[in-house]
Amino acid sequence: MPFRGIVLFMPDVAQITVAPARTAELTALIRATGTETRTTVSPLTGADVATVPVSTDQDVLDAFAAARVAQLDWARTPVRRRKKALLRLHDLVLKHQAELLDLIQLESGKARSHAFDEVLHSALTGRYYGRRLSRILGPHRRSGVYPVITSVRQHHQPKGVVGLITPWNYPLSMALVDGLAAVAAGNAVVHKPDSQSPLTALAIIELMHRAGFPKDLWQVVSGAGSVIGSVIIDHADYICFTGSTATGKRIAAQCSQRLIGCSLELGGKNPMIVLPGADVEKAVEGTVTAAFSSAGQLCVSIERVYVHDSIYDRYRDGLAGRLAQMAYGANADWEVEMGTLVSPSQLATTQKHVADALDHGATLVSGGHARPDIAPWFHEPTVLEDVPESALCFAEETFGPVVSLYRYRSIGEAVQAANDTPYGLNASVWGPSRRARQVATRIKAGTVNVNEGFAATFGSIGAPMGGMKESGTGRRQGAEGLLRFTETQSIGVQRVIPVGGPSFLSKRTFGALLTVGLIGLRRFTRRA
Template sequence: MSDQHLGTSDLRDPDTDPTAAYALEPGYVRSLTDGVLATTGRTEPTYAPVNGQPLGMVPQSSTGDVAEAFERARRAQRAWARTSLAERSAILLRLHDLVLDRQAEIMDLICWESGKARKHAFDEPLHIALTARYYARTGEEHLATQRVPGLVPGLTRVDVNRVPKGVVGIISPWNYPFTLALCDGIPALMAGNAVVAKPDSQTMLTALLGKRLLEDAGFPRDLWQVVAGPGGEIGTAIVERADYVCFTGSTATGRIIAQKCADRLIGCSLELGGKNPILVLRDADLDRAAEGAVRASFSNAGQLCVSTERMFVADQVYDRFVEKLVARTQAMRLEPGIDWGSDMGSLTSRQQLETVTAHVEDARAQGARVLTGGRARPDLGPFYYEPTILEGVTPEMTCFGTETFGPVVSLYRFGDEADAVARANAGDYGLNASIYTRDTARGRVLAREVKCGTVNINEAFGATFASIASPMGGMRESGLGRRQGAEGIHRYTEAQSVATQRLVRLSPMLGMSDETFAKVMTANLRLLNKLGWK
């Protein structure tokens, strides 16, 4: 534990109970929850999934608090929009260093609130540091005024400005409570916006630590507002006031948000559900594919938007691959606690445990074979479930097409690559895919046929996820818009074209008739085309 920040008053005796946790120091919790704008006097507990015990009490906001948050954010944004890109970049680079310096504290809190293994918690400060550095280094490139060709060469000047939207509403989930609380807001701030954020109630403390780090890096205090409460009430109030909405969560909720944004004629970006496939081709390096498949399926106990739930394996290598995959999965270490050493942590809630259990038991009852796993582990903690591999899953089974969002993957044989791609594309989702092959050029050709927003070749998900310059998002019912890259920051701006006309006006001059003007313009268009003018 990071004893500089987190306390160690025992809830259970760690010498006699392997699922024992430690309470957070009340002063530390209060210092974080002071970051919530809440005047209701109500509080709700946040729990440690590893043992179900409370970590602290989080103040709850009202819709009036949301309105006040937007008022404060709008005042702060007007001043912030006048700061230089260089100053914004400098603050982001300080954030980069702060996140790396305080990664132990960040990982401690992530592990307590989400139940994930520490090796998977590390992905979050890593991703935020990468995101902060990328937008700090490329902010000028993405946001500076751009000159574009005008109508009349030399006489028409056109500048395209990137104007901030205003106040961005961000509604983030519990599965990656640090990175998803911050990664979408970082480019919003770089673009000159303010943020009103509603993190998921299960992981408020981690998100509030993110807010503190933003302020420690130098962002104005009111620029990033945090409210807490039920999504149907507080989330709706955010959507009703924001100038742009960014949401990560279920497809069902995403549809509702998209409709509300459409009614207000504002933009939104939505990263939603997935039923992500891996294709293991006949020429794949099977050891590499098995290692990647374990990470793709069981990182964060499968509670990852881009994690794999379907695996299509060529007939020629199926048996050898399955043997390697099962062996690697059975060798995984499941250990409670927040220290290094565990290969997979707990599910985050009882609801997730019930969903995973129901999907596996439904498949088993209808004839699917459990090659390994397939049971809860209450001896480790209330929400632990073993990494599970299923074979013989058919369309009648719930887990065939419905997202499980847990440590469960189904295996399927294929004989023809075109058939494998068609089966990978089946269903309504299209978020992430992986292709394992020694012929990487062939893999890139196949990738264009896969209807997913990101495709990784010879890697589980990290190659696209950690390459911040590459846009990330879903096709079909997996979402709208993209985070990361140029699209990840341009979504928070309005493109404003400013044209300056010199010497001649764009209408008949010197007694010229409308007909003559049209002929002159036609002749000029033909000439410019011959000259290759854009």
């Protein structure tokens, strides 16, 4: 029978609000001169949150103009000063986490512990680049064409002004993990946060100002992506986007017309494989986190689980039992394990996928219902089995708290099923570590987590993260996440004689001497 779970209502923390004066302070950071506004709504209660000004096309152009001026000065700022600002931001994020947590929850509806994941991720990003910026940016010495007399150094020059378009589901993390790498590399940013969650992004930008980043370096514009998004792409030197695959393809096409680069983190239909020999209880607990964090509204969230036939029944029954004890709600209680969906459209998609699967013969293991008694767009964590290929949720991304279970008999069968998708963002493998690592290398996904859902890679800032196939291009985090915002420049210095040889030797003689030298060098290095 579908469960009803444990609902946590805490009267002293049930209402998360932001004062009108505070919203006015934050929205004043948006570059907007027109009279048009829009009102944001909290998924926790359905109540209005803030009146947000909408930017015009001219506002976007003005943002780029101001950002370009600021970027020229910032690019000349010594790396050591940038590092200090990054580390100060790390401290400020942790110090002001209470307000950040409130804003994240107010705008996204996720549980407080999941909101904290964003705070932690943002602080770790500041610390990582603050400590490693010099090492990543260089300059780095490279081998010259001739030893000693040729020296080459590789430099990384900033792109200029980066257009940053971020989603509503992780309004803090997705703004900072990308934007902070861009400014650390010496760029300026023109940022369009999602219209659902502008306050969270604005709060972190305010903290950046306090940390020592120039105020004009990070410009914020507001409005529908379909309206001002094209203006941003037409004037940026590089685009960074997180969102749907369909939108990502349109952005890539527009970028190609200007021959500018882009990094795109797009959709996923992420698989989990539970191997024979896996700890079933740990796999069940891992599934709760992997599939239902942020109510499944996470690009790397698990939506397909392949379980070996020998342990399938124990796993399925264990997962249903665990979900029956799962605590959920729409408040600031840290013990809540799942919050709400963000909007009526997300709820409609989730309901449509569940109803369609059942109509096509799937079996409901757990959940399956909307719960407006908890929050206007809350949907129970839902588990399905026997989902046929004809069902929408078999191959389409739900982006909600729905996971489908499948039996398998051989590892090859499970790997083939996991890879049978146009997406390749994230995957998870549960079982004995050595065997699970071997299986992980066979999965076509940008990140694969062993005995973890997504956090092992997502939280490791030094590890690049991104998608294969239609899940995107480019990588965030790590050195790659910063270097994508730079142009590589090689500077070579030649001493004593030119590369083409000294003037007192004929070209033929120099060629012969060079040939003998290369053969000797090859033999020497082979012996070494």
